[in-house]
């Protein structure tokens with residue numbers, strides 16, 4: 001199978017340049033200014049005027065299968081990712097049952113392989129059923145094919161448990177990917193604790209619940225040498241702890257979500273749970289610190305934390321609805337429109353945070369358009385405005401605060417191993 005993509009706009013040394021790209025048997029066979037097919041190709045894709053990007057890489061998605069297939073499935077979640085331009089995603093293990101044994105991991109990988117529309121890697125848990133202090137069989141889970149270890153959805157509450165997990169992870173050369181949240185500091189809150197939570201009369205979550213656990217874990221990473229990756233960093237103080245740890249040479253990396261970069265708690269009202277997620281949206285000062293953290297290299301990647309819930313669940317108030325919003329299908333367009341068009345980020349920086357850097361940090365074979373590489377490619381239209389409609393979502397979740405936004409950066413086509421995983425209707 002041969003496909004030739006003609007006249008795409010590629011990032012070359014940070015600038016857009018027109019390129020042709022030849023795909024043979026799922027791999028990039030050639031990329032250059034002008035390719036004339038010597039032997040006939042099966043298909044020519046016209047990418048005139050489109051941005052041709054390495055497929056995006058999302059280190060943090062929730063696919064809900066097995067256990068909560070009313071919210072999402074491997075199929076719908078991975079199609080949603082493809083719709084967002086993602087070609088590689090990492091699935092969190094807060095499914096039921098959780099992949100916390102080698103056998104369950106193997107079952108999970110069979111399901112992912114069968115139904116995944118994009119390349120899919122799978123987190124194992126750190127502890128049994130993501131709770132308590134019983135460590136999983138980390139070597140067994142690595143052998144079974146785990147991508148890394150995470151208890152996402154909850155923090156690891158006991159320092160000694162995290163310490164033992166990191167000792168083993170370091171030995172196995174695997175990352176510990178942490179949702180940092182000290183349960184003794186959250187007080188049953190539903191949003192960031194601050195002036196807005198006080199004005200709304202909603203119980204607040206002090207941001208120190210995140211920062212304190214990251215500070216603890218940075219010390220444990222320093223002591224063990226493990227690769228410690230912090231999920232969805234949300235506060236200025238946490239950014240500062242990670243900045244200092246990096247300066248001290250600790251093997252720490254971290255991610256920020258699109259929503260924490262785009263929104264702050266000032267937009268929250270009591271009756272709209274589309275702004276309810278964990279960690280909660282911080283203050284405007286937190287948001288500015290996250291942007292500064294990306295720009296100075298403290299924050300390494302942008303990951304969506306795509307967290308679908310049913311319409312009925314999210315129709316409830318801030319007090320009652322579950323935490324989490326979707327992100328796969330809106331991330332690129334929202335970030336491109338709000339940050340690249342405004343001149344705050346360059347397109348090359350955005351692609352670095354959404355594709356190049358996550359692939360590099362976790363040794364994924366992705367994030368570049370080079371000869372010999374798997375043909376994982378996203379074509380985006382950067383010039384035609386469109387409105388985000390929930391009808392267009394392929395996710396089962398419609399819990400996005402970005403519905404109704406006018407944006408640029410529509411995904412036109414997403415190619416995974418040379419084959420279309422998403423193709424726009426218009």
Ligand SMILES: NC(=O)N[C@@H](CC(=O)O)C(=O)O
Nearest residue numbers: 062152153277278307323324
């Ligand atoms: N982010 C969220 O608010 N929710 C996530 C869990 C998580 O990422 O911690 C979920 O699984 O729904």
Ligand SMILES: [Zn+2]
Nearest residue numbers: 152153179231
């Ligand atoms: Zn989390």
Ligand SMILES: [Zn+2]
Nearest residue numbers: 092152153305
């Ligand atoms: Zn998550």
